[in-house]
Amino acid sequence: MTNQFLAAKKQLPNLGIGLGLRRELANDTFDNANKIDWLELVPENYMGLGGAARQRLEKVASRFPLVSHGVNLSLGSTDELNAEYLAALKKLLDKVDAPWFSDHLCFTSVDGVYLHDLLPLPFSKEAVKHCAKRAQQVQHAVGRPFLIENISAYMFMPGGEMTEAQFLSSVLEEGDCGMLLDVNNVYVNSQNHNFDPFEFLKQIPLERTVQIHVAGHSTGEGTIIDTHGSKVIEPVFQLLKFVLERTDVKAVMIERDQNFPEFSELIGELARIREIAAEVQPTLASVGRGHLSFESSAPIIESSKGRENVGAALTA
Amino acid sequence: MLAPPSLHEVEQTLSSLWLKESVRESFLKGEGNVSPRIAANIDKSGVELYATLLEYGQQDLMASIYPYCAKILKKKWEPTVREYFLAYPPNHYNLNRAAQRFPTYLKSEGSHFLKKYPFLVELADYEWLEMELLEVDDEVKPQPNLVLSKPDHFIQFAPLLNPVLLLRQYEYPISEIVEKLDGKKSISGIKPRSSRVAIYRHPLTNHCKYLDVGEIAFEVIQASIDVPHSYSDLISLAVSRSTNSDPQKTVVEFLDLVEKLQEIQVFIGSTKIA
Numbered sequence: 001m002t003n004q005f006l007a008a009k010k011q012l013p014n015l016g017i018g019l020g021l022r023r024e025l026a027n028d029t030f031d032n033a034n035k036i037d038w039l040e041l042v043p044e045n046y047m048g049l050g051g052a053a054r055q056r057l058e059k060v061a062s063r064f065p066l067v068s069h070g071v072n073l074s075l076g077s078t079d080e081l082n083a084e085y086l087a088a089l090k091k092l093l094d095k096v097d098a099p100w101f102s103d104h105l106c107f108t109s110v111d112g113v114y115l116h117d118l119l120p121l122p123f124s125k126e127a128v129k130h131c132a133k134r135a136q137q138v139q140h141a142v143g144r145p146f147l148i149e150n151i152s153a154y155m156f157m158p159g160g161e162m163t164e165a166q167f168l169s170s171v172l173e174e175g176d177c178g179m180l181l182d183v184n185n186v187y188v189n190s191q192n193h194n195f196d197p198f199e200f201l202k203q204i205p206l207e208r209t210v211q212i213h214v215a216g217h218s219t220g221e222g223t224i225i226d227t228h229g230s231k232v233i234e235p236v237f238q239l240l241k242f243v244l245e246r247t248d249v250k251a252v253m254i255e256r257d258q259n260f261p262e263f264s265e266l267i268g269e270l271a272r273i274r275e276i277a278a279e280v281q282p283t284l285a286s287v288g289r290g291h292l293s294f295e296s297s298a299p300i301i302e303s304s305k306g307r308e309n310v311g312a313a314l315t316a
Numbered sequence: 317m318l319a320p321p322s323l324h325e326v327e328q329t330l331s332s333l334w335l336k337e338s339v340r341e342s343f344l345k346g347e348g349n350v351s352p353r354i355a356a357n358i359d360k361s362g363v364e365l366y367a368t369l370l371e372y373g374q375q376d377l378m379a380s381i382y383p384y385c386a387k388i389l390k391k392k393w394e395p396t397v398r399e400y401f402l403a404y405p406p407n408h409y410n411l412n413r414a415a416q417r418f419p420t421y422l423k424s425e426g427s428h429f430l431k432k433y434p435f436l437v438e439l440a441d442y443e444w445l446e447m448e449l450l451e452v453d454d455e456v457k458p459q460p461n462l463v464l465s466k467p468d469h470f471i472q473f474a475p476l477l478n479p480v481l482l483l484r485q486y487e488y489p490i491s492e493i494v495e496k497l498d499g500k501k502s503i504s505g506i507k508p509r510s511s512r513v514a515i516y517r518h519p520l521t522n523h524c525k526y527l528d529v530g531e532i533a534f535e536v537i538q539a540s541i542d543v544p545h546s547y548s549d550l551i552s553l554a555v556s557r558s559t560n561s562d563p564q565k566t567v568v569e570f571l572d573l574v575e576k577l578q579e580i581q582v583f584i585g586s587t588k589i590a
């Protein structure tokens with residue numbers, strides 16, 4: 001186990017409060033640029049693509065600091081790492097000069113087949129070793145700090161030998177990489193698997209957190225689903241506050257992937273995050289870009305054909 | 317005591333349970349051949365939930381790319397999508413590419429549909445091409461259009477074709493079928509009739525456009541695909557293909573065509589070749 005990452009974390013820029021870039025939100029995002037410090041993009045929606053995707057990328061790159069959040073690295077897959085994918089990812093990250101990049105602690109492909117969803121891994125020693133080794137390979141291939149995100153998982157996989165907190169901690173520490181902590185995923189799992197989310201947070205290496213995701217989920221009877229399709233609820237904001245009270249974080253953002261509300265609702269959620277940050281971690285809240293003004297430009301004409309890969313469960 | 321299952325065994329077994337209805341059904345009934353060291357520790361409701369989520373993603377993607385095929389197949393659409401994903405599982409990290417082989421699937425395994433809808437493969441191709449062109453990694457920079465004012469211009473310059481463009485010749489009038497579907501009109505009497513279409517991405521809006529083209533326009537565009545051909549070469553081509561006895565008339569029509577193609581950004585400018 002090494003902790004070079006913790007030293008590297010100190011050098012990472014403080015990005016502030018941001019938003020996930022989605023084509024449906026792109027034009028509103030530009031129009032509200034003074035209230036959004038930075039953006040996170042899903043690289044699969046830009047790697048090797050032209051047209052509106054390229055136009056959107058160029059436009060955002062000229063206005064916002066960007067980080068990348070992949071959905072198909074397939075860190076936990078037993079397939080070889082996809083060299084073509086890594087090369088395309090590196091090219092994109094070099095182009096936008098992302099200070100770090102992230103993907104999920106999951107698998108999305110097996111035996112050459114992509115399932116296009118974030119699928120849970122068994123909490124096994126073999127999976128820890130496998131993911132940690134691949135995290136290092138990925139970090140080396142891309143040449144930028146790599147963060148791993150905890151996922152929402154709706155079942156335990158056979159072969160488990162430890163808890164989720166132990167599994168996540170072991171991968172982060174053996175892989176010596178950073179954490180993208182999704183506090184909504186912690187909440188969703190705590191509800192579905194009946195544990196205390198604050199206890200969970202106490203058991204993982206919070207000091208490795210570089211970035212935080214905040215999102216909404218489906219509610220109702222039975223299993224709750226991480227849809228990124230509704231308002232962020234108060235208990236999720238409380239988890240965010242709990243983390244910000246305990247460790248230095250470089251960036252917090254809202255993920256919204258479907259059931260898009262009036263943009264003002266998202267701006268309200270960003271303001272709420274800024275309020276929490278101002279209270280417990282003021283440096284994060286003060287990145288604000290309000291002093292910058294942008295020339296107005298023609299909106300991007302987005303197509304509704306095809307789908308952006310977003311990694312959240314899409315439920316009707 | 318049984319050894320713990322390997323990571324690969326877990327990933328492979330669960331993926332198969334999530335993706336394959338038949339494997340899942342027999343497992344849920346307590347049958348099938350899932351290894352006992354895994355089977356005992358599988359959460360059945362979790363298997364069903366992931367199967368639902370994965371299928372929802374597949375259906376959502378396909379409905380967004382093939383809305384007309386979906387309209388035609390109605391109730392048979394969803395089972396067809398399921399069968400397609402079993403026959404052609406996604407092999408690329410780009411989500412939209414998971415839909416790419418649907419026309420191939422219909423051609424090889426959709427014979428039961430093709431009797432009733434013999435144009436279905438062509439319609440699926442037509443729908444896919446829009447998706448393909450929307451994503452093509454090619455930056456199109458329109459050039460100023462040259463006014464063909466001197467005779468030399470016809471020899472020295474060639475039209476520059478939009479590189480994000482594909483040509484298709486179909487056995488059925490696919491654009492007409494799409495129009496009928498849009499207008500909720502019946503497509504039952506559709507007879508085979510050759511049609512030609514140019515599909516391209518407009519460089520200013522990034523949207524795809526479908527342009528129905530006649531035989532000569534088709535040949536003029538086709539000739540310009542790989543190598544630019546001078547305006548005079550293209551005029552000769554048009555005249556040689558024209559059934560019009562008056563070549564003057566064909567030349568005038570050709571010039572009108574060039575103007576139109578420039579206007580709609582099929583031709584994105586002129587390039588000097590000599």
Ligand SMILES: [Fe+2]
Nearest residue numbers: 149182213255
């Ligand atoms: Fe997330």
